[in-house]
Amino acid sequence: MILEYSACVILLIQLVLIHESRGSLFSDECLRHGLKNYYDPTTDSCWIVQATPLTYDRTTLQCNHMPGYDGHLAFPKTLNHSWIIWTKLVAYNSWIGLQHFGSPATVSNKSEWYWVYPDGRKEGAADLWINGYPTAGGGECAYSYGNNVNSFYNVPCTSVPAKFVCQYDSSTAHHETTLEHKCKQQNQWFWWEADKSCLLLDTVRRWIEFSKLLCTHIPGYRGHPVFPKTIEKIHAIGALRDGIKVDSIGTGMERDKNMTSGKVGLFWRRFDGYKESFNIKAILPGQTISLDAPGADYTFIEGDLISDWWDGTAMTLCEYEETLRYAPTLLDIQCASLSLPHLYYQGSCYVRQETFVTYDVAKKSCTHIDGFNGRLAVLHNSELVRLMYFTLTLPSGGYDSTYVGLERLNTTGAAGTGYYWILGNGQTLPVTDFTPFLGGHPTGTSCTLLYNYYLTTYECTYERPFICEYVEPTKGTHFQVNANTANMKALPQFIIQVYDDLSLQESCGYQCTKEPGCHSVVYNENTRNCLLQSVNSNMLYVKSTNIISAPGYAWYDRY
Known part of the structure; x- marks a missing residue:
C-alpha cells in the first residue's frame, strides 16, 4: 500500500x-x-x-x-x-x-x-x-x-x-515546421497560415528590379517578393504595413512588355525566373481601380489594392515557402547572419563596410566571416558593378565611392593598361572588359573605386569605405540543376556557345568552366544538345522577354 x-x-x-x-x-x-x-x-x-x-x-x-x-x-x-x-x-x-x-x-x-x-x-x-x-x-x-x-x-x-x-x-x-521555427527568429516576420509561408519585411527602400535578390534572410529557403494571390492576403499585408507604419510594398507580380491593357500580361516571377500566370479574377471585385498602366513593369501594394509600379523604390516583403528548400552552404548561412549590408549571390557573399580607410588597409580588413579568406570585391562586368551599387550602396545611404579589388600592377604601358583584379592567394585576372568604367577611366592611377554604378580609378591614399567578397571554395566548378525550372533556356543573345553532340551534361558543364562569361548551361539528354549561357536562374532582373520555354532541356547553374 x-x-x-x-x-x-x-x-x-x-x-x-x-x-x-x-x-x-x-x-x-x-x-x-x-x-x-x-x-x-x-x-x-x-x-x-x-x-x-x-x-x-x-x-x-x-x-x-x-x-x-x-x-x-x-x-x-x-x-x-x-x-x-x-x-x-x-x-x-x-x-x-x-x-x-x-x-x-x-x-x-x-x-x-x-x-x-x-x-x-x-x-x-x-x-x-x-x-x-x-x-x-x-x-x-x-x-x-x-x-x-x-x-x-x-x-x-x-x-x-x-x-x-x-x-x-x-x-x-500543432507541429511546428522548420520554416515556422526559423521564421519567428527574424525581425518583422509574419506567418501566412493559408500558404504555410513566412513573410519578412525589409523596410529599407530598394529598387524593385534588384530587391528580389535580397530575399536570402533564411538560408535553406529560396525567397521571392510576396505573392498576394487573394484579396484576404492583400488585406493582411496592408494591416502588417499599417502596423509597422511603412508605405509602399513591392510584390512579386510583373507585367510583360507591349501589353495593350494593364490587366493582361501579368505574372508572378518565381525565384528561378519562371513566369507563373496570374488570373486577375482571383482578386476581383475587390481589385477594380488599379492595374491599368500597361507600361509599368512591376506592382506594389497600396492600401487594399495591387497597383502599377514603374522602376521605383519600395519596401521589400520576402516570402519563403516550405517547398522551396535547398541545402545551404556554410558561407550562405554565415552571410545571412551579418548585420552589415550584404548579398549572397552566385557563390559569393558581398559585404559593404562603411569604415573610411586607405586601399592598403581595406585589403587587410575583409575579415567579417571566419573560415573564409576575404578579398576586396571582384566586379569584372557591368552586371556585378550595377548589382553592388543598387543592392549595397544606394539602399544603405552610405558614401557613393567604395574601394573594390582592382589594381594597376603593370605601370609600363599606356595609362589604360596594366589593370588586374586581385583574386587572392597570389592570383590575378587581367581586365578585358572596360564597359563598367566611367568615361575617361581608367586614368593610370593605381586603385579603383565603385562610384555609383561605374568603376573609376584614383590614388590609393584616399580614405573610403570598401566592399569585401567571400567566395565558396568550389565556386565556378560545380553545377546544380534547378528542379523547378526544367524545360527552360535563354534566348539566342544570351547563348555563348552551342554544342550539338555532347554525351553527358557533365561534358557540357566542363565546356562552361572554360568560358569566363558562362554562368549556366541547358542540356537536352535526348538530343545531346548543349547550350552555354551568359545568364543564370538567379539573375532575376533580366527582363521576362529574355526567357522562353524549351521542352526537353534542363537548366544547370554554375556555382
Missing part, C-alpha cells in the same frame, strides 16, 4: 513537472514578443494586444504572432480575463472573438452570439451578456470594454478601426 501511494506521489510530481515544463516553454514564447502581452497560468494561455487599429474583418487574419499555435481573437469569458484586458494589456475598446450569427435584424438575440474558434467550432455566449447588451441598434461584432466581467458591447463590424486582443492556448499547439 505504501509503495502504491509512493508511486502515485511520484507520478503526480512527474505530471506536474511535465506540465510546468511545457507551460514554461509556452510562457517564454508568449513573453518573447515586443508587443503588450500577458501569460495567464490559470488557463495556460497567452494574450497579446495588437495596437494597430483595424476593422474587425482584418483583425481575424492577424492573430499569428506565435507560429506553432492556432491564434484567435480573445475570449474574455471570466473576470480574470476582463482584468487582463483592462489592467495588463490596457486594451479597452478592443475587438474580441465574439460574433453574431443570424439575421441582422436579430442582433439583440443573445442566443445567436458565439465565440469562434480557429477550427470553425462555435461556442454560445448567451449567458455572458449583461448591462443591456447586445442592443438592436448595434452591430454584429463585439468590443470588450474590459473594466468588469462581461463588459462588452456590439458594434458594426465595419465601424471605426480599433485595436484587438489575440489569444493563444497551449492546447492548440
Whole structure:
C-alpha cells in the first residue's frame, strides 16, 4: 500500500513537472514578443494586444504572432480575463472573438452570439451578456470594454478601426515546421497560415528590379517578393504595413512588355525566373481601380489594392515557402547572419563596410566571416558593378565611392593598361572588359573605386569605405540543376556557345568552366544538345522577354 501511494506521489510530481515544463516553454514564447502581452497560468494561455487599429474583418487574419499555435481573437469569458484586458494589456475598446450569427435584424438575440474558434467550432455566449447588451441598434461584432466581467458591447463590424486582443492556448499547439521555427527568429516576420509561408519585411527602400535578390534572410529557403494571390492576403499585408507604419510594398507580380491593357500580361516571377500566370479574377471585385498602366513593369501594394509600379523604390516583403528548400552552404548561412549590408549571390557573399580607410588597409580588413579568406570585391562586368551599387550602396545611404579589388600592377604601358583584379592567394585576372568604367577611366592611377554604378580609378591614399567578397571554395566548378525550372533556356543573345553532340551534361558543364562569361548551361539528354549561357536562374532582373520555354532541356547553374 505504501509503495502504491509512493508511486502515485511520484507520478503526480512527474505530471506536474511535465506540465510546468511545457507551460514554461509556452510562457517564454508568449513573453518573447515586443508587443503588450500577458501569460495567464490559470488557463495556460497567452494574450497579446495588437495596437494597430483595424476593422474587425482584418483583425481575424492577424492573430499569428506565435507560429506553432492556432491564434484567435480573445475570449474574455471570466473576470480574470476582463482584468487582463483592462489592467495588463490596457486594451479597452478592443475587438474580441465574439460574433453574431443570424439575421441582422436579430442582433439583440443573445442566443445567436458565439465565440469562434480557429477550427470553425462555435461556442454560445448567451449567458455572458449583461448591462443591456447586445442592443438592436448595434452591430454584429463585439468590443470588450474590459473594466468588469462581461463588459462588452456590439458594434458594426465595419465601424471605426480599433485595436484587438489575440489569444493563444497551449492546447492548440500543432507541429511546428522548420520554416515556422526559423521564421519567428527574424525581425518583422509574419506567418501566412493559408500558404504555410513566412513573410519578412525589409523596410529599407530598394529598387524593385534588384530587391528580389535580397530575399536570402533564411538560408535553406529560396525567397521571392510576396505573392498576394487573394484579396484576404492583400488585406493582411496592408494591416502588417499599417502596423509597422511603412508605405509602399513591392510584390512579386510583373507585367510583360507591349501589353495593350494593364490587366493582361501579368505574372508572378518565381525565384528561378519562371513566369507563373496570374488570373486577375482571383482578386476581383475587390481589385477594380488599379492595374491599368500597361507600361509599368512591376506592382506594389497600396492600401487594399495591387497597383502599377514603374522602376521605383519600395519596401521589400520576402516570402519563403516550405517547398522551396535547398541545402545551404556554410558561407550562405554565415552571410545571412551579418548585420552589415550584404548579398549572397552566385557563390559569393558581398559585404559593404562603411569604415573610411586607405586601399592598403581595406585589403587587410575583409575579415567579417571566419573560415573564409576575404578579398576586396571582384566586379569584372557591368552586371556585378550595377548589382553592388543598387543592392549595397544606394539602399544603405552610405558614401557613393567604395574601394573594390582592382589594381594597376603593370605601370609600363599606356595609362589604360596594366589593370588586374586581385583574386587572392597570389592570383590575378587581367581586365578585358572596360564597359563598367566611367568615361575617361581608367586614368593610370593605381586603385579603383565603385562610384555609383561605374568603376573609376584614383590614388590609393584616399580614405573610403570598401566592399569585401567571400567566395565558396568550389565556386565556378560545380553545377546544380534547378528542379523547378526544367524545360527552360535563354534566348539566342544570351547563348555563348552551342554544342550539338555532347554525351553527358557533365561534358557540357566542363565546356562552361572554360568560358569566363558562362554562368549556366541547358542540356537536352535526348538530343545531346548543349547550350552555354551568359545568364543564370538567379539573375532575376533580366527582363521576362529574355526567357522562353524549351521542352526537353534542363537548366544547370554554375556555382
